[in-house]
């Protein structure tokens with residue numbers, strides 16, 4: 001795509017208080033240099049259509065608020081440059097499998113309800129040091145591939161099981177459960193494994209890898225779920241669960 005060119009933002013619009021069904025609306029936009037999709041949405045919001053509903057916060061790929069479906073993939077709008085999409089039409093939808101509040105803003109309530117169910121905090125009953133609660137570099141390394149989740153919901157929206165089984169905990173909550181199971185400081189591993197061994201837990205995952213593909217942080221929820229399954233099986237075979 002040339003440095004200066006025009007693109008069409010094709011945005012799914014829906015206001016459940018007024019509309020019968022979602023419908024796409026087109027906006028033309030001049031693109032210069034490294035304009036991101038989020039900046040393109042700002043441009044529309046400020047100069048073309050102030051009624052557009054969207055969510056963002058950090059603008060630096062940290063808060064996860066701007067996750068949306070952009071040209072066939074879940075991405076963070078704030079880190080996606082329009083020129084890298086290499087397309088004159090940018091089709092944008094909100095996260096799937098969550099109720100639309102307005103346009104690109106979905107209700108994250110069901111997502112965070114499931115997140116809460118896995119107790120997303122460290123539980124340590126023994127003496128917690130006053131200052132740092134450190135681990136050895138070797139033990140900390142086990143968390144490297146799972147700790148950077150920003151809870152954007154891209155994996156959740158990409159997962160077919162969260163659509164077919166609304167009670168399924170989903171990849172983000174399960175990966176977070178694994179983050180604590182793998183943490184040597186956490187002391188409620190068996191309780192955590194019992195939560196994910198529930199009928200709405202790890203066994204609902206069909207290992208389709210959508211979540212792994214969707215994650216904008218290149219994390220691997222599928223692998224976390226496999227690790228949890230393995231832990232559950234070992235604990236069951238040894239009578240600890």
Ligand code: FES
Pocket residue numbers: 056057058059060061062063064065066067076077078079
């Ligand atoms: S605005 Fe925070 S991740 Fe995009």
